[in-house]
Amino acid sequence: MNRLTIELPGLSLKNPVMPASGCFGFGREFSQLYDLSTLGAIMIKATTEEPRYGNPTPRVAETPAGMLNAIGLQNPGLEKVIANELEWLKQFDVPIIANVAGSQTEDYVAVAKEISRAANVHALELNISCPNVKTGGIAFGTVPETAKELTKRVKEVSEVPVYVKLSPNVTNIVEIAKAVEDGGADGITMINTLIGMRIDVKTARPVLSNRTGGLSGPAVKPVAIRMVYEVSQNTNLPIIGMGGISTVEDIIEFYLAGADAVAVGTANFVNPFVCPELIEQLDGYLEEHHIDHISDLKGRSWK
Amino acid sequence: MIQKELMTVTNQTEIAHNIYEMTLQGALVDQMNEPGRFVHLKAGDEMIPLLRRPISIARIEPEKQEFTMIYRAEGAGTNALAKKRAGDKVDVLGPLGHGFPVDEAKPGQTALLIGGGIGVPPLYELSRRLNANGVKTIHVLGFQNKEAAFYTEQFLALGETYVATVDGSLGEQGFVTDVVNKFSLKADIFYSCGPTLMLKAVEQLQAAPSGYISLEERMGCGIGACFACVCHPAQDKSGTAYLKICSDGPVFPAGEVAL
Numbered sequence: 001m002n003r004l005t006i007e008l009p010g011l012s013l014k015n016p017v018m019p020a021s022g023c024f025g026f027g028r029e030f031s032q033l034y035d036l037s038t039l040g041a042i043m044i045k046a047t048t049e050e051p052r053y054g055n056p057t058p059r060v061a062e063t064p065a066g067m068l069n070a071i072g073l074q075n076p077g078l079e080k081v082i083a084n085e086l087e088w089l090k091q092f093d094v095p096i097i098a099n100v101a102g103s104q105t106e107d108y109v110a111v112a113k114e115i116s117r118a119a120n121v122h123a124l125e126l127n128i129s130c131p132n133v134k135t136g137g138i139a140f141g142t143v144p145e146t147a148k149e150l151t152k153r154v155k156e157v158s159e160v161p162v163y164v165k166l167s168p169n170v171t172n173i174v175e176i177a178k179a180v181e182d183g184g185a186d187g188i189t190m191i192n193t194l195i196g197m198r199i200d201v202k203t204a205r206p207v208l209s210n211r212t213g214g215l216s217g218p219a220v221k222p223v224a225i226r227m228v229y230e231v232s233q234n235t236n237l238p239i240i241g242m243g244g245i246s247t248v249e250d251i252i253e254f255y256l257a258g259a260d261a262v263a264v265g266t267a268n269f270v271n272p273f274v275c276p277e278l279i280e281q282l283d284g285y286l287e288e289h290h291i292d293h294i295s296d297l298k299g300r301s302w303k
Numbered sequence: 304m305i306q307k308e309l310m311t312v313t314n315q316t317e318i319a320h321n322i323y324e325m326t327l328q329g330a331l332v333d334q335m336n337e338p339g340r341f342v343h344l345k346a347g348d349e350m351i352p353l354l355r356r357p358i359s360i361a362r363i364e365p366e367k368q369e370f371t372m373i374y375r376a377e378g379a380g381t382n383a384l385a386k387k388r389a390g391d392k393v394d395v396l397g398p399l400g401h402g403f404p405v406d407e408a409k410p411g412q413t414a415l416l417i418g419g420g421i422g423v424p425p426l427y428e429l430s431r432r433l434n435a436n437g438v439k440t441i442h443v444l445g446f447q448n449k450e451a452a453f454y455t456e457q458f459l460a461l462g463e464t465y466v467a468t469v470d471g472s473l474g475e476q477g478f479v480t481d482v483v484n485k486f487s488l489k490a491d492i493f494y495s496c497g498p499t500l501m502l503k504a505v506e507q508l509q510a511a512p513s514g515y516i517s518l519e520e521r522m523g524c525g526i527g528a529c530f531a532c533v534c535h536p537a538q539d540k541s542g543t544a545y546l547k548i549c550s551d552g553p554v555f556p557a558g559e560v561a562l
Contacts, residue, residue, distance in 0.1 A: 028527075057533065060531035266353070
């Protein structure tokens with residue numbers, strides 16, 4: 001299947017499909033269903049310096065062709081992620097992209113410094129776009145200068161390439177993308193969730209305990225496609241595109257928009273076998289359409 | 304092992320107001336080894352609603368490769384399921400979660416099974432297995448009213464059965480806990496499934512020295528990956544410990560979860 005291989009900073013991918021952060025835990029649940037080594041990479045759940053329980057339930061609400069979540073970065077903390085989760089993941093032949101989160105610059109720097117030294121972590125994904133925490137997260141991803149500064153600080157300490165995960169909750173996403181490029185980012189992953197809300201018409205109260213949450217799923221795909229289309233034409237950074245992917249045609253669409261690889265998020269919750277299924281179907285699609293290599297499709301919508 | 308299969312509907316009947324009994328056939332049934340586990344369903348490949356629906360397993364018939372589930376049609380997902388007829392397909396992921404430990408009740412002992420509303424169904428397969436093991440079962444089933452009640456005859460065929468309805472239109476008027484108190488029901492072990500408030504009251508009954516409860520919760524993935532259905536353990540000094548209802552449960556030893 002060498003028409004699927006992709007080379008990106010820090011990442012030699014056997015195929016361009018990977019589960020998105022927050023939609024795959026640390027892989028344990030899915031390892032009971034299929035061999036994780038079939039994946040292009042794994043973006044593990046956001047890791048913070050200290051353990052976090054996250055927000056109270058309800059944390060998930062369904063919406064038309066999508067879902068809202070407000071998990072709130074629940075994770076066992078840096079020490080346990082390295083000792084238990086990353087150690088356990090070593091049995092698989094798959095590069096790990098570690099999602100790094102925090103409340104302030106120092107948190108991000110501390111996590112990035114340690115986690116980038118783990119043998120199977122081949123890249124970092126800087127989470128400046130989580131909408132579900134009171135401090136940090138999205139606060140770093142909506143002001144260009146702040147995003148640039150944080151990228152720079154993390155780059156200084158990271159042993160591996162740094163990809164920055166962009167928030168769609170901005171007026172001008174190109175401006176943020178250029179800022180993190182200036183800050184020394186090696187790549188971009190996009191998009192994180194769109195801030196949304198649901199109100200229970202019977203109780204007149206918000207459905208989520210956090211009131212607002214991040215919208216994901218097929219409903220957000222057009223927004224993601226538009227943003228990948230814009231950012232890919234205005235920066236030189238490779239892009240791992242995501243937002244509502246559940247079929248091979250969706251993957252093709254992201255490539256045509258300008259992505260270099262793709263991540264699958266919410267679809268893992270609907271069909272836990274979706275990633276290996278898409279990898280197989282993607283190869284079949286390229287064969288059928290006489291496409292020599294997946295990257296031939298990159299940016300075709302604007303080239 | 305967890306499998307995903309397009310299973311075939313062999314029967315669908317409305318057995319009470321908005322309560323449906325659906326029987327599905329397929330190889331996935333071979334994996335069903337324990338009462339109290341659940342399946343995660345989708346009517347088809349529609350995007351609205353997007354997510355699956357968790358539904359408990361009420362009866363397993365391995366020789367026919369069939370299982371039966373009982374659910375309430377109340378939203379888009381379950382209403383789509385309710386439209387299915389014999390011969391139609393349903394996308395089933397399962398079996399999921401940890402079920403009721405049947406062997407914790409020893410032959411000759413008595414088990415008290417307390418169910419509320421749509422928490423009643425998983426107790427049926429449990430009762431069948433307990434009785435097959437020589438365990439005497441006492442059932443206490445709670446419903447809103449007579450129209451919402453179901454399976455009372457089936458439970459009666461397996462053992463002593465009490466029914467409680469909130470409005471008194473069937474059986475005793477009141478809650479399941481009122482029935483347990485009124486008749487001073489005692490057992491060696493209890494098993495319970497229903498709304499969290501009911502489970503909390505059941506745990507405080509002390510009708511048996513130990514027991515197991517099965518929690519109901521809004522779920523995302525159903526396999527432990529999305530962290531939608533977490534709850535706090537009863538004992539947690541750190542404040543960051545958690546249990547996932549879908550994969551650590553839905554059945555927990557009584558007292559383990561902070562209700």
